[in-house]
Amino acid sequence: MLDPAIILCALISGLLMRALGQPALLGYLAAGFVLHEMGIQGESMLTAISEIGITLLLFSIGLKLNPRDLLQTRVWGTAVIHMAALQCLFAGMIWLCGQALPQLGLDLTGTLILAFALTFSSTVFVIQVLQERGEMASRHAKLAIGILIIQDIAAVVFLGFSAGKVPQLSALLLLLLFPARPLIIRLLSLAGHGELFTLCGLAMAILGAQMFELVGIKGDLGALVLGTILAGDQKAKELAKNLLYFKDLFLVGFFLSIGLSGWPDPTLLWLAIALGLLALLKPPLYFLLMTRFHTPPRTAVLSSLALSNYSEFGLIVVAVAATAGWLDPQWTAALSITIAVSFVLSTPFNTHAHALYQRWRKSLTKHQSANLRASMTPLNNTRILVLGMGNIGTGAYNAMMERHGSCVVGVDDNDQKLQQHLADGRRVVAADASDPDFWGRIDKANLELVMMALTNHAENKLVGKLLRELGYTGPITAVVRFAEETKELEEQGISTFNLFAEAGSGFAGHADAQLPDAEADPAGTREGTDLRQNFPRPDVTKN
Incomplete structure (x- = not known):
């Protein structure tokens, strides 16, 4: 089996990136591309690890989620308007590319799906960066994660319908999870604080995903919903901490799989790189929307820079579209390059985010709303x-x-x-x-x-x-x-x-x-x- 050797290569590459002051996940991506060039492909274990990593990520987000936060205008308003604006912008650009390069084989459906895939920001990247900076409890982290959750829900809804999955009537039974919350919390309490408690959390995340899959709903949404149901309790906070390193470990498989998917043809490769560079358009639009919704400029800057990338969910959207015959399968490899480029661009901005705000503070604070300025009393x-x-x-x-x-x-x-x-x-x-x-x-x-x-x-x-x-x-x-x-x-x-x-x-x-x-x-x-x-x-x- 090659998967253990692949993971070892990812470890070495991650350590090298960390030594260079970059997030380890860039090392995982690089390791995947290098291994692909060597003719090495992942096997079933790597695929399973990748899927569990995404499931644990969404479950962990749900555990820390306060549903009331999503109802704030600065969260849902920013997410919806930003996605709509980027959908129009990217659809126009990709359509022009399709007209200039007929060999791309892009019709209207493919164009709209590609544009939709580029509207998301990476939950994995944002969580990794904020955790490494120790800012998961900050206001800008909560705002960024709230926006990500709105985007992820949109992606999960699209995937559910595009995959031909129609929720079964038995899906209504999932509503019983809400009154079952005290029983689940009680079960976590009985599990104590050691390895049994952590194992219980792992089982709940995977079981939640499987329950939703069985009734025709995307399993990732199930992990997110179950985590949200448990959110707010002290045991949920403890569980999120216990699952932290397991989640990070399993996500290594996801980043490796992006690189291992290989390279597209030269034309698509250059187009993918160009689309990756367009990720720089995201932060200014995020910042303008956030400040219009009375977000402090500093919070808006740090949140916007964290969201200045493309998402792994976009890659999943394109993969599903390719399977359905709406897109050339090469677009999956192309979008993986686009995502990698956005990660590379986003990393230095996030590394120096606080210094950038300090440098441009006078100009940025001019965007502070009058209501917010009035509340800043000595x-x-x-x-x-x-x-x-x-x-x-x-x-x-x-x-x-x-x-x-x-x-x-x-x-x-x-x-x-x-x-x-x-x-x-x-x-x-x-x-x-x-x-x-x-x-x-x-x-x-x-x-x-x-x-x-x-x-x-x-x-x-x-x-x-x-x-x-x-x-x-x-x-x-x-x-x-x-x-x-x-x-x-x-x-x-x-x-x-x-x-x-x-x-x-x-x-x-x-x-x-x-x-x-x-x-x-x-x-x-x-x-x-x-x-x-x-x-x-x-x-x-x-x-």
Whole structure:
């Protein structure tokens, strides 16, 4: 079997790309094309891995999805108008190409299908890029993913009808999945937190896809729907984290399969490259639509750049059309080149997305809507900021609030958390800590301390660097988990609190207080030994 050797080649290629500062998925694509030139083709295992990867991707998206987010005008409005505009633009261009090059054999149906395939952006690429940057919880990530889901639903609907699949009457039984949600959540709870829990999630994703296939509906939509039904529960969040690396592993097969599909003839090859270059038209249109729907310019820029590519769903659409006889099968190989070109173009823009916004910030903020500009009020009387209001951040906020009063402000990018914190009487604002526009609302001359309890190390580094670039010279503290993170942040002049190391010290202090004679001897001086001194309370502002 050649499939294990193919995957090994993908691993080596991915490592090389990562060493060059590029996403590993470009290495997988390159490995596929190189192996094709060597006459090597994938076998059944690679196909199965690829299909499971897409299923897990959609299931994971569903687990994190809040259906109310899709009802926002900035999400569905941007997605629908963008797809409609690109459909007209690409259809016109491809029709002209078909008139100039009759050998392409494009009729009106083929032209419209190709244009439709090019309207999507890549769910796989966007998720990979956002995960590597540690921005999956950001506002621009939620906006981009919401738009992707609208596009993916359109693709799945098209595939369902184009493949001749008409939902059976028994498809109505799938509605029972919604009242069954508590039972499914209960099953996940009984599975615990280990390998049985992860296996349960894998089985649910695959079972959900198979259930929809059995009643005449595209299985990918089933994985997405089942994930959406479970979304919002704590077990769903835990499951999404557990499936993360499995999803990434299986998606390697998908990217390899694109390259292994081979090359089209020279005419189609050059046309495919030209269509790939046209992916550069996507971000400006996304940005204009998003800002018209009252999206902050920075969020619009980062979302637009993430979406500046073509989609694996477009490749699936063309493959189905070729099978139905609506397109020459060579268009499948051609579109794989188009997608690869768009990935190559999109990568550097996303790598430097934050720097690009900083550079063109003055010009871009001119597109901010009047309503949004009016809402950007200064945050007065702010001396201490707590960034990230999860469990750690909330505990830090409460402690600092007791000592320093109302000059403490919490910052979080989660609207649901915001509502809960406001209901509990905390002074918390919804904002992205890595957004320079947010820091424009803060009087940094009066800011005395910034405490970073953000979700990941990459975000801590990004925010710390931004603060120094904006001229803040006061103390910054951050929660870390590993020694190498401490070293990197200290190089930026940021004091760190090692959560794992200090938690052990705090736990020992707590346990020491439970000793039988702790109340009788509160100083801890039994037999001349001050045990309490061995377990001092951790200081979050010092290493």
